[in-house]
Amino acid sequence: MEFEGLGLEGQVALVTGGSRGIGRATTMRLARLGANVAVNYLKDEGAAEEVLKACAGLNVKALAVQADVSRVEDAERLVCRILEEFGRLDILVCNAGVWEGAAVDEMKEELWDRVLEINLKGTWTVCRAAVPAMKKRKSGRIVIVSSTAGQRGEAFVSNYAASKGGQISFMKSLASELASDAINVNAVAPGWVETEMCEGVFRDASYRKA
Template sequence: MIDLKGRVALITGGSRGIGRATAILFAKANADVAITYRSNDSAANLVVEEIKNMGRKAIALKGDVSKSSDVKMIVKEVLNYFGKIDILVNNAGIWTYGAIGEMPEEIWDETMNVNLKGVYLITNEVVPIMKKQRWGRIINISSTAGQRGEAFHSHYAASKGAIIAFTKSLAVELAKFNILVNCVAPGWVNTDMCAEVFKDPAFVEQVKSTIPLGRIPEPEEIAGPILFLASDLANWITGATISVNGGSVLCG
């Protein structure tokens, strides 16, 4: 039912986890896809290969979304290859430990630079393209941490809460250009980001006990709502945050 044929999607952090699952799902819906990644050439190339095997166009661009020069390069290369950008998924992010009172300034800055500044930089580059097209879809990936806070990860929660506010602000600002801006807020997901803490079986059971649906989801289960927001089925939704967390955080 969802068909993105003729659309070009740019997905940051697309070599693994939620970004990878989203790139693959978009391609299955007939979109052409560009992904960004920071370091893992092999993983990024595998995503591109899988998408091309579906008969869609795909490229992977290595760069740091927190650096303006890298972002400008990325957007330029996507335009050179595809000629346009219809959909932007701001997915790239990091999650680290940081107890307040002990957190080094460098940890705070790194998180804000990647999780928040990176969203600003690439959105700032892509919006003029979408304005000229008078069509665009921007989906920002936040977190339950941005909705309720997260002890010992206040820097991460602050960056993700800011993304929700950024989403609401841009939704109003860009509505007249037919650019819809929405947010997806996952909870715990079985990704590389969580792999280290999930090595502890007791912790995994503790996490499951906080989720009414009783399990930890796979990245593909987050990609589905992202695809929905990029599709024509969501043409009357903007400024929304969709909670995709198995009922663990109920935010209206």
């Protein structure tokens, strides 16, 4: 199913974690709708280049930018690179994230911090960097990819659930804060999706059967 009347031709979209899974699918949909796209990735340059190749026949411009969104300076560099290349940023999809956990009494501080820094802090850093350009144009769309775990919790990944619940609260706050600048902020909360991040779960035959 295609979405008609969205008028994305000429607009510029940034998808963090855009080289795989939900991020890749989102990038490709935006490109098919006419948006120029920037694909953020952390390590897998090859996967990001594959997305660019897939966009090549869609009559849009595509750019891959490496950045660790948990770092403020990387987020700022990411957005600056996009503005240098395209001169604008209309759509931001905050998708970069990790899914790692443990029982609460066995979880190391490093694991708790890593998940919160990438999933929650990483959402803040990129929004912080992108919002000034959107305010200047008095127009923008921000979509945060959260999770049903952020709504109902999930055993053995309390860090992940906390990060995703935090994203939802952050989205609500940002939506109120930026409404007067005509910047729309929303979140989506997918359930289980068979992507590389969750491949271990989907290899479990008993889970698939359930």
